[in-house]
Amino acid sequence: MQQNIAAPPSELRADCSRCFGLCCVALPFTASADFATDKAAGEPCGNLREDFRCGIHSQLRQKGFTGCTVYDCLGAGQKVSQVTFGGRDWRSVSREDARRMFEVFPVVRQLHELLRYLTEALTLPAARPVHADVRALLAETERLTLLTADELAELDVPAHRQRVNVLLLRASELTRAGAGRRKERRGADLIGARLKGADLRRANLRGAYLIAADLTGADLRGADLIGADLRDADLTDADLTGAFFLTQPQVNAARGSDGTKLPSSVSRPGHWTAGP
Template sequence: MPDAAEARTRLRADCTRCAGLCCVAPAFVASADFAIDKPAGHACPNLRDDDRCGIHAELRERGFPGCTVFDCFGAGQQTVQVTFAGALPWRDSPEQAAAVFAAFGVQRLLHELLWYLAEALALPAAAPLHRELAAMRGRVERLTAADAGELAAADAGVLQAEAGALLLSVSELARAGVRRRPPAGARREPASGGGRGVLQRRRADQRNADLAGADLRRVDLRGASLRGALLIGADLRGADLQLTDLLGADLRGADVRGADLSGALFLTRRQVAGARGDAATSLPAGLEHPPHWGAA
């Protein structure tokens, strides 16, 4: 069984084989992530005629950090090169643009699922589920090769739910038996405009928990589930996140300096890029320290 890093090689964006879809299809809302509003389906004013970003080297300085953390998992080149056979219909045939953007949205969801399935298949603890995981990966891969009509007809939400349930079982197998140190507790700083109270103790299951701004410094989170948790601005400096399920967790602005994420489950490049780390932050194989973290 190939390791996750090897299996994910094709799940990297190759902008040279795309057509700037991420700069056109999604909407931008003026915020800390984007300096401007941009409607869905309209090209960003920074997109050049050669489908390259005109301010790519200065995105953060120019107020577009959201662009630097976006990851299509290779869906852009798949949409252009496979779904539309190398054509650029959003430019050449405006009447087909909606179909292109819809296909890109489905492909991105499918490619993200493939990212998680690749990791799950590489986990020894998930061996009892390898047959089901391989079957699911086969279904997803076949759909990525479909034409625009098949993609439009596919119920990607159902597929996502089925894969999510399977990945949850994988998470439970991988985290089973992890012996965590007695919880040291985690303080919760009051939010501006009124406190949200104090996080009294760390529990193993923090799925979908609101931990924005939580003080989790040096907390033993091994084997915990932070799946879908809101960790915006959380302080995770020095935290131990071995076998911590981070699928869908929002790590924007989370401080992971010195944290051990090397064995975290279902971590993506987007999450890493959105966090604040340093050279002492340990990451899983196949994930690199983003340039804005400084020297790694």
């Protein structure tokens, strides 16, 4: 249960210095608790500067753009900017090429998410029986990220995701196997649930809705958290040691404290408080 989950490689982490602000242009958002204004897909955010940097990056939460602080392209931005389009930015290409750039960015982001999970599966010792298959699918997924823009636009990502998911499910089962009853909470509606101090060791929380759930002091060691919605979940003093398939955007969307124990695959968000 105490497996050491390494941080994802640098190519699976956002590097805004090598991107042309694609997430600030390609993606739409609606005025809400997460965004102060509306923005259509393909329309540059009003906070985007000429150098493709955010003009209010250090004040996003104060300015009403919390949604930006919990987003991570997982390296897709620099892949599309520097590889797919060879370092040409959306301001310098034709309108059609810019439209295609914005179209394929979410596709590559999905592929990078799969790369992130597959890479982590190789760090799970108990999942060794499927490591050979994981490596093969990892190589295939990386190859897909290198397709041309036109090929990426036509790619059947859901079909590929399904193939990956079969392996990730098996890796999860192998990793969570062991003494004690494992809790099955896959896709469970746990919105606002009172789970303070709950024993969720080796739990299957894949795709669970944990929005605003009270997980204060909960034991989540060795839990599968792939796709779990942790928006505004309270992880104060919770123990997520060895929890796997947990991404930085999930952690960024939650609340926590200095007492929250996290796997090494993610970093402690700067906006978390020290707690009482």
